[in-house]
Amino acid sequence: MASITRRRAVSRPASAEAEILAATRRILTEGASFTDLGVQQISTAAGVARSTFYAHFRDKTDLLLRLATEMLSTSFDVASSWEPTEGVDKAAEDFLRILGIYREHAGVLRAIGEVATYDQTVRDFWSQGLARFTERTIEALRVEQAAGRTPADIDLVSAARVIVVGGERAIFDHITSAPPADDATFARELARTWWYGVYRRPA
Amino acid sequence: MASITRRRAVSRPASAEAEILAATRRILTEGASFTDLGVQQISTAAGVARSTFYAHFRDKTDLLLRLATEMLSTSFDVASSWEPTEGVDKAAEDFLRILGIYREHAGVLRAIGEVATYDQTVRDFWSQGLARFTERTIEALRVEQAAGRTPADIDLVSAARVIVVGGERAIFDHITSAPPADDATFARELARTWWYGVYRRPA
DNA sequence: GTTGCGCCGGACATCGTGTCCGGACGAGCT
DNA sequence: AGCTCGTCCGGACACGATGTCCGGCGCAAC
Incomplete structure (x- = not known):
């Protein structure tokens, strides 16, 4: 060094x-x-x-928050990169990378999910993180709608909630119950569901 | 009486x-x-x-389990009725009814989600419930694939996981952060996402 | 009246939490 | 060398929650 x-x-x-x-x-x-x-x-x-x-x-919560911020600073830029113009296959690739990161930090993530259910501080910390992704998703969808590639009658808030919150949970569930060998298949399935179910839903 | x-x-x-x-x-x-x-x-x-x-x-967990079974026996048949042949609008209606039930029992549901994260007994109880829906969904998708209405290259397990686990979470998140007035819009969005993203995804 | 049962209310042992403090140890300064 | 400061140890303490136990009380049935 x-x-x-x-x-x-x-x-x-x-x-x-x-x-x-x-x-x-x-x-x-x-x-x-x-x-x-x-x-x-x-x-x-x-x-x-x-x-x-x-x-x-200060207490166990303090320790967890320290662990969490440490984790986020290590692997931050990851999931914020994808743009709808890059297409469904790129989305699948990105999801696959996210799955890897989730597996790497599964322990801390599980702890966060655990404490977040009954501790306000941790809940706020985590939902603030998810909120960033929700914002990004809403914005991306708005652009797609304006360009006429995504149906105009989609409710942005609801759709973004399903994608971000539902997706996060599905990913978490997957890595805690399926082997890494299944990751590529799952990532592809997730990407396509959001793609054809929201971004390119028939009008 | x-x-x-x-x-x-x-x-x-x-x-x-x-x-x-x-x-x-x-x-x-x-x-x-x-x-x-x-x-x-x-x-x-x-x-x-x-x-x-x-x-x-016996203890607080026992109480929670009692509350949970009581709730399930009250409103059981609800979500198990929908069939893909009934179409996307019927799915939206069913989701709306499910949202109502979730709101009604939000307190107990929250408690279950809370304890399930750190108590094996409660976790098993709840995931067993979700597993039933996952099974149903896989079976329904299999039938649709055989009839050629759903793409053959869909991974049934992954798709069902996204629908059931992700959907459950999105619903839970919705009722804890959005007013009842938004329920119909959200239900419609959820139904369409699964419909066009999975059941009627373009081949 | 007597018996049985459900409930009260308080004692008890046990465990985890968060605070406090005296003292040991070692690294660096003079 | 001697001193000092920061870090850590180890144990004491108060507190609150859990789960168990038991003596006693009141009510309703017989």
Whole structure:
């Protein structure tokens, strides 16, 4: 790596924190429920005292949010690239890539979905993320309608909701119950359903 | 009401239990999180001692399952009626009816979705319900394919997953964030998306 | 009146959470 | 070397929720 001027304590590994993050990711990947996961277990798995946990995270929710933002910053640009003009096959390709990312972060994603159902903070965090995609979808559909390629009588909000919310759930369900070998088939099916069901629905 | 021969204690109201069920339904309808809901709060709301709760329910999960089966037995036949031969407009009508049922039981449904994310028992209960619809959908699609009305290259399992799982989620999301006045529009949109995206997708 | 039953109400053990603090250890400074 | 500061340990504590248990009370049936 590049020769960086030695910084002081600030840039030090802060090992405990990183250890906790890593251990939690590991445990979640193994399929454990985040709700049932106690602070004691996390600390033990990270090789750290329980009190140290609270020195770095306000509570379990704080930890989850940290994990989530970390994940989003790693794989962000992914799903926001597709444009209707690129066609249905490109959409299938993009969905396939999204499936890969979802599989990679399945543990954290599951935890988010879990806590989001009963914790307002996490719910807001996540729905804000989905809202961005919904906005994008609505805008793309509006353009298509204006160009006469998508039927004018489509209700943009409803259609976008079905695509984004329903699609996200279907993807999540798929990766938690089907093998990676089925990903390409599923991605193709999803792309075509949205394409012929919405973007190119017969008038 | 009809003159029924007086039965003994067995047919007595068993008021405490009914009170608990009713109070829980009421609280959930008001939007509270089932996870954050304590046994003490439920008991107080039902006008019953906490120990009485445990005399009727093994724990909170037991209560939720009781509420869920009760709901399903009330409104069961609903969504299993539609056949592809009835067309897209009939599908929209059926979806509208389903939206009504979902709104009616929104509280309990939310609680189930909540607990299902971290409790194996509840998760199994609910996914078993959805699995029935998935089976039906696969079968219906198979018939349509055989008759040449649905493209032969559709992957039945993926398509059914998108329809059932994605649709369920989109419906749930809709009723929790849009007013009833929007129901008809949403139902129409959902029906058309599945119809033109899957059942009548161009070959 | 007596019996049976459903309910009350409170005690109890147990567990997870979040806070606090004294003290150990090590890295860097002087 | 000695000092200091930041990080971490380990354990104590208060609190609240869970699930169990049991003595006692009131009502309705016989």
